[in-house]
Amino acid sequence: MRPTLEVVTEIDAAPELVFGLELDMDVHAASLRASGETATTSTGRRQLALGDEVTFRARHFGVVWRMTSRVTAHEPPHRFVDEQVRGPFRALRHEHLFDDRGVGRTRMTDRMTITAPLGPVGLLVAVPYLRRLLRQRAAHIKRLAEA
Numbered sequence: 001m002r003p004t005l006e007v008v009t010e011i012d013a014a015p016e017l018v019f020g021l022e023l024d025m026d027v028h029a030a031s032l033r034a035s036g037e038t039a040t041t042s043t044g045r046r047q048l049a050l051g052d053e054v055t056f057r058a059r060h061f062g063v064v065w066r067m068t069s070r071v072t073a074h075e076p077p078h079r080f081v082d083e084q085v086r087g088p089f090r091a092l093r094h095e096h097l098f099d100d101r102g103v104g105r106t107r108m109t110d111r112m113t114i115t116a117p118l119g120p121v122g123l124l125v126a127v128p129y130l131r132r133l134l135r136q137r138a139a140h141i142k143r144l145a146e147a
Helices: 015-022 025-031 119-146
Strands: 004-011 038-041 053-060 063-075 079-086 091-102 105-115
Touching (some): 015 091, 015 105, 015 119, 025 119, 063 091
Antiparallel strands (some): 004 105, 038 053
């Protein structure tokens, strides 16, 4: 079973700005500060591009986790995709969509498909937890973009 989580956020800012904020690893780390999240890129640049890898390190459920993802699609300012290449999930694909709603508005959609470890038990824990993290990140991006 591969559930898809989707979080949609309306933002009063242009897609170009929102797209850039989503690819900024300093913004990413700040959005998940409570977990001590760090993001180290394969290039040393803070802004991700096609083919770049980023390794996230954070404390979740009292355990330090590491996950490396690669940007597998990059279509500014409308869409990018990152996919886990190493980490705790059997598979994780995160599609970021930015729809221009006109007059400086963007509909940002986070669509994440996962195959969790430990089968159905892993899903019972991972799905609500990841949904909360996606909402938290989206709220952070919205605050920054609208400031």
